[in-house]
Amino acid sequence: MNFALMPQDQAYLPTPTLQRARGIARIGTQQRDGRTCLKTLFQEGCCKIRMPKTHSSALEAVFINTAGGITGGDHLQWGASVAPQGRLVVTTQACERSYRSTGDTAHVHTRLRVGAGAHLDWLPQETILFEASKLDRQLDIHLEEDATLTAIEAVLLGRDAMGEQALSAEISDNWRIRRNGRLVHAEATRIRGGIDERQSLSLLAGNRAFASVVHIAHNADAAEALLRRVRARDGEGMIGASTTGERLVVRAMAQTGLALRRLLVPTLVELTGAGALPRLWHL
Template identity: 25%
Template sequence: MSLRATARIVAAPDGSLPVLESDGPLALRRTRAPGPYTRVTVVGAMSAPLGGDRLLLEAEVRDGARLLVDSAAATVALPGVDSAPATYDLRLTVGEGAELRWLPEQLVSAEGSELRMRTTVELAEGARLVLREEQILGRHGERPGTLATRLTVRRAGRPLLDQELGYGPGAPGGWDGPAVLGGHRATGQLLVVDPAFLAEGGERGEPVESRLLGEHAVLVPLAGPAALVTAVAPDALALRRALDEGLELLAPK
């Protein structure tokens, strides 16, 4: 039987969490944080998402607050009794002078699963964002499930990034070809939005320049105070190394 679950996080500038609501498989725990961040770890309370599940996780970072969200383990999309696709929506809001670091573990698309994942981010003009997405297409020795993802980011009400990706047997043809994954089974991206990219002079005031990171990753500037690292890799470890390199360049701790 499929389930519906909604979990919510609200972070305040004094380091408190006025709202920390878990639901179903989305168990939220406040954990010890590095540096100035309030930290919340998502702990999987049960297997999810399964076919037909409807999951929603909302996070609001109020003006001046600093929030780090990670997860205790990878999220594994699995087939279920319900033949309908599962959905997993993330709705993130970051206020003026606030910062969100969204750094979960990988999403694994298991054979036979079908998941539609949508991430929507609303940023104030002076907000900062570090967002990592990693998809592993199939567990060891198995084919991937069907995975469709969409990431939409708006800054000060204006579009900053809107992209949609599809993988697996239900995706349009060519997703595994040389122009897309080239046979790799791990893919991901790192998005960093920081008003400091627009500053003149200073250590982080220089414009972000395009560059290769290893053999299968690239860092590119976006039209705004933002940069995107996109990578493919043979496995999860190699993918994380590439994205960590980009993280150290763009948003060191």
């Protein structure tokens, strides 16, 4: 027997619930015989952490999103805590991908804490924004006395090999870095898919790849010394770099992700605590 569905009955149809990724992962370190070792590890959902063997006294952690990317409605939380005098390098297994959203926004929140005299290299690989993607990202970092930091976030608008422009992609990126509770760096990046954002000389100027690098040194003199070294490596003046107190900020833009990485790698090598990038960064 067949039944016809009347219009008034449509209100009683269940609203489909789309599957969304949820994940939490965080890592903590301790010092043992002059080396930085694992102390705590928590992982849940799609967020995983792996620690490859290295020949350095620093501990290297690889953050992995097993969902294969993020899309509207996903929620990911990452965390890391470095013990006093410790050395931690955090990177990602591959470029993160922000896929097309059906309306909701994907949220990624990262909290990092660096103990006294410790150093953290926050070196995630690039985030690729696909057409109609929506991403809200927050980075909160707390430094204790004499702690230092090198942090990067890089964004690619579409895939180079596919010739994509991702004109409708949206991203909101907020940084807050504090030392002993004192705010030392804050920035907010917004892209809402407008053509003016892409073409304006004061914004992207037609580029499809951009990155921000922040280094917090021990003091203003150390930051100035690093600035001179960064500028010496950038012989063609393709990146922008400046210092304010203990803070060194580097900005870079390029037409492609490969061109951007070639600009950034010499600078990152100069600023990292280990003087080298994780193996996963090598093409």
